Amino acid sequence: MKVFIAGIDGYLGWALAQYLTARGHEVAGMDRFLRRQWVEEVGSYSAIPVYSMEERLLAFRQRYGTPLNFREGDLLDYEFIRGFLADFQPDAIVHLGEVPSAPYSMIDQAHAAFTQQNNVVGSLNVLWAMKEVCPDAHLVKLGTMGEYGTPNIDIPEGFFEIEYRGRKDVLPFPRQANSFYHLTKVHDSNNTVFACKTWGLAATDIMQGVVFGTQIDEMGDDPRLLSRLDFDQCFGTAINRFACQAVIGHPLTLYGAGGQTRGFLPMRDSMQCLTLAIENPPAPGEYRVFNQFEECYTIEALAYKVREAAEAVGLETEIYHYDNPRTESDHHYYNPDRQHLIDLGYQPTHDVVAEVRIMLQDLLPHKERIYAKYDILVPDIRWNGGRHRSHRIDEAVPSA
Amino acid sequence: MKVFIAGIDGYLGWALAQYLTARGHEVAGMDRFLRRQWVEEVGSYSAIPVYSMEERLLAFRQRYGTPLNFREGDLLDYEFIRGFLADFQPDAIVHLGEVPSAPYSMIDQAHAAFTQQNNVVGSLNVLWAMKEVCPDAHLVKLGTMGEYGTPNIDIPEGFFEIEYRGRKDVLPFPRQANSFYHLTKVHDSNNTVFACKTWGLAATDIMQGVVFGTQIDEMGDDPRLLSRLDFDQCFGTAINRFACQAVIGHPLTLYGAGGQTRGFLPMRDSMQCLTLAIENPPAPGEYRVFNQFEECYTIEALAYKVREAAEAVGLETEIYHYDNPRTESDHHYYNPDRQHLIDLGYQPTHDVVAEVRIMLQDLLPHKERIYAKYDILVPDIRWNGGRHRSHRIDEAVPSA
Numbered sequence: 132m133k134v135f136i137a138g139i140d141g142y143l144g145w146a147l148a149q150y151l152t153a154r155g156h157e158v159a160g161m162d163r164f165l166r167r168q169w170v171e172e173v174g175s176y177s178a179i180p181v182y183s184m185e186e187r188l189l190a191f192r193q194r195y196g197t198p199l200n201f202r203e204g205d206l207l208d209y210e211f212i213r214g215f216l217a218d219f220q221p222d223a224i225v226h227l228g229e230v231p232s233a234p235y236s237m238i239d240q241a242h243a244a245f246t247q248q249n250n251v252v253g254s255l256n257v258l259w260a261m262k263e264v265c266p267d268a269h270l271v272k273l274g275t276m277g278e279y280g281t282p283n284i285d286i287p288e289g290f291f292e293i294e295y296r297g298r299k300d301v302l303p304f305p306r307q308a309n310s311f312y313h314l315t316k317v318h319d320s321n322n323t324v325f326a327c328k329t330w331g332l333a334a335t336d337i338m339q340g341v342v343f344g345t346q347i348d349e350m351g352d353d354p355r356l357l358s359r360l361d362f363d364q365c366f367g368t369a370i371n372r373f374a375c376q377a378v379i380g381h382p383l384t385l386y387g388a389g390g391q392t393r394g395f396l397p398m399r400d401s402m403q404c405l406t407l408a409i410e411n412p413p414a415p416g417e418y419r420v421f422n423q424f425e426e427c428y429t430i431e432a433l434a435y436k437v438r439e440a441a442e443a444v445g446l447e448t449e450i451y452h453y454d455n456p457r458t459e460s461d462h463h464y465y466n467p468d469r470q471h472l473i474d475l476g477y478q479p480t481h482d483v484v485a486e487v488r489i490m491l492q493d494l495l496p497h498k499e500r501i502y503a504k505y506d507i508l509v510p511d512i513r514w515n516g517g518r519h520r521s522h523r524i525d526e527a528v529p530s531a
Numbered sequence: 532m533k534v535f536i537a538g539i540d541g542y543l544g545w546a547l548a549q550y551l552t553a554r555g556h557e558v559a560g561m562d563r564f565l566r567r568q569w570v571e572e573v574g575s576y577s578a579i580p581v582y583s584m585e586e587r588l589l590a591f592r593q594r595y596g597t598p599l600n601f602r603e604g605d606l607l608d609y610e611f612i613r614g615f616l617a618d619f620q621p622d623a624i625v626h627l628g629e630v631p632s633a634p635y636s637m638i639d640q641a642h643a644a645f646t647q648q649n650n651v652v653g654s655l656n657v658l659w660a661m662k663e664v665c666p667d668a669h670l671v672k673l674g675t676m677g678e679y680g681t682p683n684i685d686i687p688e689g690f691f692e693i694e695y696r697g698r699k700d701v702l703p704f705p706r707q708a709n710s711f712y713h714l715t716k717v718h719d720s721n722n723t724v725f726a727c728k729t730w731g732l733a734a735t736d737i738m739q740g741v742v743f744g745t746q747i748d749e750m751g752d753d754p755r756l757l758s759r760l761d762f763d764q765c766f767g768t769a770i771n772r773f774a775c776q777a778v779i780g781h782p783l784t785l786y787g788a789g790g791q792t793r794g795f796l797p798m799r800d801s802m803q804c805l806t807l808a809i810e811n812p813p814a815p816g817e818y819r820v821f822n823q824f825e826e827c828y829t830i831e832a833l834a835y836k837v838r839e840a841a842e843a844v845g846l847e848t849e850i851y852h853y854d855n856p857r858t859e860s861d862h863h864y865y866n867p868d869r870q871h872l873i874d875l876g877y878q879p880t881h882d883v884v885a886e887v888r889i890m891l892q893d894l895l896p897h898k899e900r901i902y903a904k905y906d907i908l909v910p911d912i913r914w915n916g917g918r919h920r921s922h923r924i925d926e927a928v929p930s931a
Contacts, residue, residue: 209640240609240659244652251651251718252644255711259640262916283700284693293684293693298864300683305702306721311655314725318651318718321706325714329858329914458729464698514729516662 134409135221135268136160137206137257138228139199140167140184143273143401146347146358147225150402151409152195153349159200159219161212162228166359166366169235175363178375178494178501179345182355190355206253209260217264223409225271226257229319233277233310234456234512235365243311250315251322258326269412270334271405272323274316276394276424276467278338280307281460286467289336289420309459310514320420327418334417335408338467340394340424342401343370344486345493358398360494362501364510370395370433370483372508374490377441377448379502384509386521387455389431392465394424397486400479407475422469425479433483440487444495453521458514534809535621535668536560537606537657538628539599540567540584543673543742543801546758547625549749550802551809552595559600559619561612562628566759566766569635575763578775578894578901579745582755590755606653609660617664623809625671626657629719633677633710633857634912635765643711650715651722658726669812670734671805672723674716676794676824676867678738680707681860686867689736689820709859710914720820727818734817735808738867740794740824742801743770744886745893758798760894762901764910770795770833770883772908774890777841777848779902784909786921787855789831792865794824797886800879807875822869825879833883840887844895853921858914 134151138144139160148158164184170176182190184201191199200219204211206228216224229250230236236246254272261268279286282305292301303324306317326332350356361367362375373383396404404423413419428436431450438448455461480486494501511520534551538544539560548558564584570576582590584601591599600619604611606628616624629650630636636646654672661668679686682705692701703724706717723734750756761767762775773783796804804823813819828836831850838848855861880886894901911920 209644240656240663243659244609244655247655247722248648248652252648255644255647256640259643259916263640282702284695284698284702291695293695295684295691295693298684302682302684302705303707305705307703308721308725309729311722311725314718314721317721318714321708321714321717322647322711325708325711329709330916516659516730 132222132409133157133219135216135219135224137224137226138162139201140164141227142358143342144227146398147402147405148199149349149356150347150406152197154406159221161202161204161215163203163205170361170363170366173235173363173365174507175361175504177359178362178497179357179360180354181359186355190353194351194353194356206256207249209256212256213260213264216260220265221268223269223271223412224257224261225405225409226254227273228253229315230312232365233312234510236310236312237514238512239516246312247315251318254319255322258322258332261332262326262330266330266332267415270323270332271408272319272334272336274320274336274338275313276338276340276422277313278306278308278317278320279304279467280309281463281465282307283464286422288422288468288471324418327416331416333413333415335413336418336420337408338420338422339401340396341368342396342398343368344398345490347399347402363507364512369430370437370487373434373437374487374494375501376508377437377446378491378494378498379505380447381505381508382449382451383434383437385430385434385450385452386457387452387461389429389434389452390462391430391459392427392463394427394467395433396423396425397480400425404472404477407472407477411475421471422467423472424469426481427465427467436483437487440484440491443488444491446491452524453509454524456510456513456521532622532809533557533619535616535619535624537624537626538562539601540564541627542758544627545587546747546798547802547805548599549756550747550806552597553749554806559621561602561604561615563603563605570761570763570766573635573763573765574907575761575904577759578762578897579757579760580754581759586755590753594751594753594756606656607649609656612656613660613664616660620665621668623669623671623812624657624661625805625809626654627673628653629715630712632765633712634910636710636712637914638912639916646712647715651718654719655722658722658732661732662726662730666730666732667815670723670732671808672719672734672736674720674736674738675713676738676740676822677713678706678708678717678720679704679867680709681863681865682707683864686822688822688868688871724818727816731816733813733815735813736818736820737808738820738822739801740796741768742796742798743768744798745890747799747802763907764912769830770837770887773834773837774887774894775901776908777837777846778891778894778898779905780847781905781908782849782851783834783837785830785834785850785852786857787852787861789829789834789852790862791830791859792827792863794827794867795833796823796825797880800825804872804877807872807877811875821871822867823872824869826881827865827867836883837887840884840891843888844891846891852924853909854924856910856913856921
């Protein structure tokens with residue numbers, strides 16, 4: 132199949148380009164390299180060195196024996212995305228080209244406005260371009276499990292049947308996002324539902340959990356083929372951040388009680404799931420939602436798993452609680468479905484500790500790089516719009 | 532109370548400024564006059580001549596004995612809105628400063644992107660400015676009943692208690708908007724819920740029905756104090772459009788079967804309701820939703836009411852069905868609540884025919900102006916992104 136990837140230079144995009152090519156798909160993609168700028172803006176860099184796109188493309192060609200069809204450009208430039216899609220005529224479009232950070236969107240008005248405009252208008256442009264030049268393509272849109280928030284009832288996959296005052300309907304499940312970034316994903320989902328209904332586009336909206344991991348097997352030993360791995364407060368997600376902290380002996384930073392429960396999955400599961408969606412497209416006009424994660428864990432439970440993996444490679448790790456810079460509940464009910472991907476054949480990787488051991492081995496050679504950023508590992512971007520670094524709190528931490 | 536109106540030059544904004552001032556409130560407001568440009572862009576103008584803001588301000592001062600605190604500017608200019616709110620320190624902010632047209636948002640990619648960016652980022656800027664310079668003010672945000680779409684169950688006011696798989700929660704009622712414009716109102720609602728929860732702002736989110744009418748009593752006989760009244764396919768809402776068509780003997784343009792049911796209210800009821808919201812603010816941190824309409828009618832039933840009023844003033848009127856340029860269902864269940872405003876004392880004006888008679892009398896002196904636009908009264912902006920003028924369809928039209 133011909134697969135177009137928006138955001139192909141990113142954490143998932145670069146891995147997916149390789150995973151799909153190795154499976155025989157023809158891949159094209161775009162990026163404007165904004166992620167590289169944003170991480171630099173917040174004072175950090177990828178723990179694993181990221182090569183220039185020229186070097187990446189050369190390595191890609193050497194390893195996979197085929198060039199990667201890449202163009203630099205911005206989804207906000209409608210003529211660019213429309214022209215590229217018209218030329219490539221993809222079967223599937225995987226849209227990973229958005230600002231992916233909640234804290235980044237909460238820094239101030241300018242960052243909130245940028246995040247909302249960039250994500251909402253960029254995705255809207257993808258929908259319009261599909262309608263105009265490739266209406267039969269299948270959009271695989273990256274949303275987030277964070278769209279749902281933490282309701283006190285089970286979370287179905289996108290829609291549910293409700294009985295209310297004696298009548299029934301199947302309706303979108305209510306969204307309760309908890310940052311201006313997460314809200315962009317809700318806005319995108321709503322726009323996409325409408326585009327499918329009105330224009331007959333086909334879309335899979337992926338409510339993805341938090342991804343962790345440094346590699347997929349396809350990358351091999353060529354450092355130019357590795358994905359980036361961020362660990363700063365904005366672009367480093369929970370387990371990735373913990374793994375980097377463990378490598379340099381920084382305490383693992385739990386926010387609040389650490390009882391926040393979320394869905395997680397290793398990068399290799401994300402690749403497997405996205406590919407299942409691509410290879411099993413919905414019908415024309417169909418909008419479907421996949422909840423995509425391996426399993427739900429509390430943040431605290433994951434910290435213990437990281438500590439266990441760290442001990443296995445000889446690293447001593449402490450776990451600290453910090454006052455939570457976010458406004459969120461740290462103990463709550465959480466029970467989302469994830470049946471659609473299982474039905475398509477998803478085989479979850481259940482061994483988080485084994486995956487984290489691989490991560491630690493990949494990260495240990497970059498210990499000095501990470502250590503140089505020791506001072507920024509405790510968050511200071513607060514949901515109230517202020518900036519001050521969290522302090523350790525006296526939350527009793529039971530032994531594992 | 533000190534009330535700030537964003538979009539004070541618009542159809543509702545100009546009326547509200549007068550209604551509130553006449554009741555003794557202190558009003559300030561902003562506008563960038565974009566509505567005037569948009570209506571011109573789609574080839575039309577207001578049926579009732581609109582005076583320049585300089586002339587409006589002079590008439591305002593003459594009639595109400597106090598100057599109107601007005602500044603020209605754009606909600607996308609964050610320093611402008613932040614500065615004005617910081618200076619004025621309002622008790623309430625009524626946000627009417629958005630693109631208000633579904634067809635305008637469906638013209639093409641550029642209009643869809645403009646509408647979403649303008650409305651979403653503009654509203655986001657209002658929220659940030661409130662947080663930064665007047666966190667105790669009460670936001671009265673104009674949404675639309677169109678956010679809910681037409682579910683097959685009753686529509687509560689914003690939230691409902693659900694029982695699902697044996698557990699209960701109170702959740703936002705699902706939104707199913709049917710144009711890129713209506714979707715902006717959903718996005719705004721979601722952003723506002725989050726801002727209230729996270730920053731403790733207070734907001735009333737008004738899910739307003741379709742407003743009609745040419746005047747409120749406060750305007751008196753001074754033509755400079757009248758509101759605009761649009762009748763083109765983009766900015767003319769159903770009854771306003773029908774009234775202008777009746778005045779020039781153009782058939783009333785029903786889209787499809789005309790069985791679409793919506794909530795409607797006269798402009799004088801809109802003023803009454805907005806003022807009830809302003810004068811009865813929610814608690815700090817509270818986000819509440821008011822469904823705001825006088826009654827629900829099918830579009831066809833309203834066409835008959837317009838015909839009845841037209842006959843009473845000696846105008847013969849035909850009602851035609853046209854192929855529907857929108858993708859929407861023209862027969863559906865529709866039963867929204869509207870109890871919150873009734874509880875606050877809202878007295879609905881039930882006589883639509885009497886209100887339309889007033890409209891016709893106000894519009895008849897401008898018959899020539901309206902007649903000059905005879906050729907654009909049948910819509911040509913289609914939900915599939917194309918442009919072609921609807922044709923009359925052979926839908927049996929029962930006599931009234």
